[in-house]
Amino acid sequence: MKRALTKRQNQIFEFIKKYTIENHKPPTIREICKKFNFRSTNSAYSVLKALEKKGYIQRTNLKARNININNFKFDRTQTELKEIPLVSTFDAQNPLTMFTNLNGTIKLDAKIFDTPPSFAVEVTDDGMQKEGILKGDIAIINQNSELKNGSIVFAVIKNEGLIRQYKNENNEIYLIPSNRGYGVLKFKEGDKNLWIGGEVSLIIRKLNR
Amino acid sequence: MKRALTKRQNQIFEFIKKYTIENHKPPTIREICKKFNFRSTNSAYSVLKALEKKGYIQRTNLKARNININNFKFDRTQTELKEIPLVSTFDAQNPLTMFTNLNGTIKLDAKIFDTPPSFAVEVTDDGMQKEGILKGDIAIINQNSELKNGSIVFAVIKNEGLIRQYKNENNEIYLIPSNRGYGVLKFKEGDKNLWIGGEVSLIIRKLNR
DNA sequence: CAATATACTGAACATTTGTTCAAAAATCAA
DNA sequence: TTGATTTTTGAACAAATGTTCAGTATATTG
Incomplete structure (x- = not known):
């Protein structure tokens, strides 16, 4: 159970959020x-330490603006949330432009990942249907x-x-569907028209849409 | 009209957003x-200056992390987290005992649900494999x-x-697998040996276990 | 072509920001 | 009351961060 905040601690915590x-x-x-007319930085600093001790924020030493607000007020277990962009436009030659037109973000419990994910x-298509990865x-x-x-x-x-299965053989990259209705794609390593965004680490499917 | 960004400027701009x-x-x-393997801080600094000049960001001098992205939509809606129990023991006659022996909990972004979920x-088994629901x-x-x-x-x-497909016909409940290797189960409505826990609303699969 | 913008390096410097130490007063719980 | 926690001050220090200067190289543009 998280310890309650004092009046001052709460004021500062609310200010940080705002x-x-x-x-x-x-x-x-x-x-x-x-904001609080403190003459000493230690006034705020010690409250931050208290907030951290009580589990309301997390910080890493010596970094500017390094207050991370914990989202879960009622949780005992410290859950870290990873917020990742849901991308919707693609360009093999300019992969980073994907992050311009976002379709929002998704927050996920970080503990379900071994390594942090990059995007969603x-x-x-149903090219990986047999692997249980479906369109949508x-x-x-x-x-x-x-x-x-x-x-x-x-x-x-x-x-x-x-989404495809990856195979690299003799400097040729093959993108292999699990479903027969889709063809195997073949590329030379370094082909500018191909960009491998990364490995699929998690699949989420919403039913009854 | 905003001036177009160069490739490098765009890369850095997209990185900042992400x-x-x-x-x-x-x-x-x-x-x-x-991120970009620059040896000199001025490499990034001068690009920031260019981004500011072209109107993509705004900055104030000498402040840490002083990049403000123009016209950027932040998803600041307070994410509500739903913490749901991951159950692992079952008893049709005493469904509630499921919640005594938990396998931990899972936290999910509430906004991805239309109606709040109950448990995980x-x-x-692979009885619903053809629906893309796999063992594990x-x-x-x-x-x-x-x-x-x-x-x-x-x-x-x-x-x-x-996990099965549900069908109720003439007061008989049928549990139908999608995979031929599994049989259809048939129950009389009210059979104490059967308890329908609810509808599957989401599937999560972790790859590379 | 010349001028301008871009893309970087390297080194210093200035400022901001976080941290620590010592201390005192106020508040609160046992 | 006593002791612990909280709140605040003040000063100094350390580290992070932003800024500037000088220089090289390439590409772009009028």
């Missing part, structure tokens, strides 16, 4: 001081995991995104 | 440098939704839990 919402970033210690994408599913992609033959990956071909 | 979404604060100049359960998946169950013929449900038969 500031973060309004400014898209947490305040610095001195900004807190200014909606599955657009949300695939969570891990951008940094090492690709092995057999990995299920998210690949962008020109302006289209696909 | 970072901000994920971390609820903009990156520092040195964090940008690290691990799928124990986590099924999120909605206890209160109305059952229709064709609904995918979680059913407890004696001490076993199953």
Whole structure:
């Protein structure tokens, strides 16, 4: 059970939340001081320490604006949330433009991942149907995991995104569907028209849509 | 009209947006440098200046993490988390005992549900494989939704839990697998050995276990 | 072509920001 | 009351972060 906050601690905690919402970033210690007319930075600093001790925020030392507000007020277990963008436009030659037109974000319990995911994408075809990955599913992609033959990956071909099985043989990359109705795609390593976004680490399907 | 960005400027701009979404604060100049393997902080700094000049961001001098993205939509809606129990023992005659021996809990972003879910359960067989529900998946169950013929449900038969398609005809309940290797189960309505836990509203699958 | 913008390096410097130490007063619970 | 926690001050220090200067190189544009 989380310990209750004192009046002052709550004032400062509320200010931090408000500031973060309004400014898209947490305040610095001195900004807190200014708000509450503190003459010493330690006034705010010690309250931050108390908030951290009581589990309301998390911080890492020596970083500017490093207040992370814990979202779960009623939880005993410290749950870390990972917020990831849901991408909807693709460009193999400019993968980063994907993050311009977002379809919102998805928050996921970080503890269900071994390594943090990078982004989410909606599955657009039934090419991996036999693997149980269906059109309309949300695939969570891990951008940094090492690709092995057999990995299920998210690949962008020109302006289209696909989920396929990955195979690299003799500097040729094969994108293999599990469903016979779809063809195997073959690329030379380094082909500018192909970008492998990463490995699929999680599938989420909402039923009854 | 905003001037177009160069490739590099766009890469960095997109990184800033992604970072901000994920971390609820903009990156520092040195964090940008690290991402792009810049040896000089001025590499990132000068791009920031260019982005500002072209009207994509705004900055205030000498402040840490002082990047404000213009016209950027932040999803600041307070995410409500729903914590649901992951059940692992079943008893059709005493359904509530399921919640005594929990296998932990799962927290999910409430906004992805139309109606709040009741509990989660691990799928124990491949009886619904053709529906893309595989052994080992986590099924999120909605206890209160109305059952229709064709609904995918979680059913407890004696001490076993199953995911099946539901059909009620002439006061007989049929539990129908999608996979031929499994048989159709038939029960009289009111049979104490059968308890329908609810409708499956979400499927979560972790890959690479 | 010349001028301008872009893309980087490297090193210093200035400012902001976080941290620590010492201390005192106020508040609160046992 | 006593002791622990909280609240605040003040000063100094350490680390992070932003800024500037000088220089190289390439591409772009009028």
